[in-house]
Amino acid sequence: MSYDYDLFVIGAGSGGLAASKRAASYGARVAIAEGDKVGGTCVIRGCVPKKLLVYASKFSQLFTDAAGYGWRAVTPKLDWERLIRAVDNEVNRLSQLHISYLAKAGVELLPFFARFVDPHTLELVDRNGQVQRRVTAAKILIAVGGEAIKPNLPGIEHSITSREMFLLPKQPKRLAVLGGGYISVEFAGIMRGLGSEVIHFLRGDRPLRGFDQDIQDGVYEGMIRHGIDVRPQCHISSLKLTKKGKIRVCYEQQGQPYEAKVDAVLCAVGRAPNLQGLGLDQAGVHLSTNSQGIVAIAVDEAYRTNQDHIFAVGDCTNRVNLTPVAIAEGRAFADTQFGNLPRTLSYDNIPSAVFSQPEAASVGLSEAQAKAKVGAENVLVYRAAFRPMYHSLTGKEAKVVVKLVVEKQTEWVLGAHMVGDNAAEIIQGIAIALKMGATKKDFDATIGIHPSTAEEFVTLR
Template structure:
């Protein structure tokens, strides 16, 4: 059977880029189809532009903090269009860089969305393309609840493109995206009201992380309203009216804009998966592409990686999965990816990060009586002179009988940088004795992990 390509990739996000370039390095004839800018969610409308906004939002605190250290107070002024323009310029630069890297790797880029016609054939514009192997790497997309007026809200995609900074903003959601944008916008001078359905944000993270981030949000001036049910959004002359209930009572307030960040779902619409005979996993909240440990779908020659499989939805995971597929199928190096002990971070303010099991997860798996919990909460040295009520939380979840570290959690500045190193130790099976035998760097926050008693 004749094929146009050895590997055809649908989606030029992190996973698709990694897989196509790795496959081409083994001599495979590869192409990748993308209907939007190259780089996917992470580069174009996710991790990268969001982190740049996080950096920008922190300067307001730095101006204030400097006074306690002897610097004369200044009246700074923030310019929203300047930051947004600079962020988009950097996003465009990175997108072009990834396009150039594809060309250098001899991967053909087709700037259109692909749709399956049959298990080996895709329609791309007016072309029908046949491939021996096909990789689906289409990522995810933001979702919205089914309530009246929800079309008045924007998603994280539009946040990076707003021409004018809203003076007031309502944020809907309890996940990391909603929490991060609340911190960003509050730091940039927008008054944020954050609405969550549950008791705390960041469900699924360790409870001490939830509490630490929640406390930090309040300390930073964010109006967090928990345990609500959103009823309706209404357009008014003064803005968007948000109507919700809490404890059986109806409440209303008006803001300039509403960010809906309640979650994301696999971006499967229009792919034609039924024509390809690719099965879906319908047991989760949203349908995702069902794959085995090799990222292989129900069709042996079709693979899927990244957020569209709804396994661990993180950029480095998609990259690792994509490379593993290429190594296995074209590099004669069969391997799978372990989804255990993958570190993650929330670029909230304060920052949070963790690796391994939360205390609740460890209790479910091992029993509370078989665990030892080491935890400390303190004011970091940096805030000795700022007068702010910032707190750092560090925590170890340890299996009692062998002292193996099951989970490491932190809330505080540079949590992501610190937990990245901790992830290596957890992956290697480090014990509490290993931590205790390690001499810390003093004075630092990170040293608290090796002095916990």
Template sequence: MSYDYDLFVIGAGSGGLAASKRAASYGAKVAIAERDLVGGTCVIRGCVPKKLMVYASKFAHYYEDAVGYGWSEVQPSFDWQKLVTRVDNEVKRLSKLHISLLEKAGVELIPGDASLLDPHTIKVGDRKVTADKILIAVGGEAIKPDIPGAKEYTITSREIFLLPEQPKRFAAIGAGYIAVEFSCIMNALGSEVTQFIRGDRFLRGFDEEIRSNVQDAMIQHGINVVPNSYVPKIEKVSDGLEVTYLDKEKNTESKIIVDAVLFAIGRAPNLAFLGLENTNVEIVQCEDNQSLPNLHGYTTNCAIKVDEYSRTTEANIFAVGDCTNRINLTPVAINEGRAFADTEFGDNPRVFSHETVASAVFSQPEAATVGLNESEAKEKYGDAIKIYRARFRPMYHSFTGKDEKVLVKLVVDSNTDKVLGAHIVGENAAEIIQGVAIALKMGATKKDFDATVGIHPSTAEEFVTLR
């Protein structure tokens, strides 16, 4: 049978862009549909604009720290509107750049919502096209809970970059890295920040010492972290937004008034209106799906079922990225997309490994990790696990007067001497862990780390001097 395209990609985010360009490089006729700006979550409303705001927020610390090094004290002022305008302009520039790269690769961009009419037919607006293979790369979207005031008065990570004014009083609801990062950003920019979390600690899934070190430092920096709390409603009052919250341990109710409320409680795959019901693509439900809010009729932790080759349960339909809910990181989506294209169009069948993937939290202090955390390692290897750690004040703060601490930690299997995990909290943690991740990916042992000469004086050298 003849088709309009060899490959049709739904979603021009990180995974879809990578897959479409790689497939086109093999000679495939490719089209990609996108209803939003080209670039996806990362470029438009995620890691890129977020990191720019992280950079902006750090200058407040630099002004303070400089005094200890002999610089005269200054009274800086901050222009929120200038920052968000420049961030928005950069996002649009990058989106246009991705469009030009698609054109250069020979990929046809079709703007609009795409939905499946059958396993080989896609409708985009009033246009119908056919494709031999279809790749779903629609990503995810931030969710809000079904409580009074959430829909009308709160924002998500999508809207925070476009606020016309800086909220002087800011509340973040959530315990994941997005809530943590924006709490730190807004705090450093001068807002009064409160963060509500359901448990004792945030950043679930990270090493316990990362969790405690980051949280304790944020509290020390002036962020009001409210643990074991639940927000049942948000109301608009004369002088802002009134947030009602419950202390689950004390069983008490309290209220605060803020100017903006960020919900960062999770993200849901963008599976609505795709027409999946017209195919045999299977949707899987993860554990505890009943306790999470719904988005467009799907629970937040539902995802497209795929195998290691990103194949769905429909023979010619594939899926990559956040809509598969494997590891929701931009570089992972990119590598999944390229592996799919190599396998299906490049005569190079290969599987992308989801093991030993490094990640970072751009909090203040920054945190980064690769491999197993201590509890995961002990669960898998038991008493064979040996921990090496160092916690100290970095040289940078010798003259600042601040009681900042760095944590460096290795998790080692004493039977094989293999390093199973590496964790760090401190300045430039992400830059440091990237190099360490190469060592772990190659199966480095503690002896390999010990045999490596450190760069002195640096924080990174601690990874090769731990005893």
């Protein structure tokens, strides 16, 4: 049978862009459909604009820190509208850049949403829901990413998600944050640094469940020092809009009812694959549900669904929801299917970072994971906590934590964790060592760069 395309990609985010360009480089006829801006969550409403806001939020601290180093104190003032406009301009620039990359690669960009009609046929739909055309493809890759979810609470429609945080016309003077994951923690730090009062509601005792305990504790303590009003063990019962446009957050803490009045509520309780409207049932694509009830596209190690010619990569499969992982999966898919270079991705020792304030980063196993895997008696932990040299003149309370988790008999480093400035930059380098199977002796034999925080990893005793 003759098809319009060798490969049709649904979604021009990180995974879809990587796969389409790589497949086209092998001579495949490729088209990619995207009804939103090109670039996906990371470029449009995730990693990139968020990191720009992180940078912006840190200037408030730099102004005050400078006084300890002899600079005359100033009274800074944020222009929220100018900041949001600048971030939006950069997002649009990057989106256009990705469009140009697709053109150079020979990938046809179709500015529509796509949905299955049958296993090989797709309808292209505009923003008004009107079908513009139908296309067929020999192989189809689903790379639609994820979307923020909201709990079923009375008044939850009065909250916003991370998507809307980049579009707020005015800075909220008082912000409530719901959730304990990395998105909630990052935005709490951003908004506090930009001058908003922030109340962060947690269901548990600490944020960042799943990370090493020292990271959880270090970030929690740092958030409090940063001036964030962290309220643990809270159960949100409802949100109520007042006549003056404020939002009343109704919650329980230790069995007692409370209320907090804020200007805006950020709901950052989690994300889920963005599968609505794809018509996966028309293609017979099977889904899976994890223990948290998250529904995702089921794929094998080669990113293939139960349909032999339909594949999926990235967050819509709900495996490791990180931009570099989606990119690597997309390229591995294209190499295998169109480059005659079959390969899969290793998910061991994938580094990750939380751009909280203080910053945190990890690679490998947490202390708890290591003990569960090889036994507590077979795990050695090397840890240091100290005040960073930078703050020796600022007078501020701050703490850096560096940690190595080591298998006792072999001395293999199973995990590395850090809380503090530049944690992501430092852990990225250490991730290479772990990927190569470094031991504690290898770390000990490495000469440190002095004075630096990074050298602490090679001087731990």
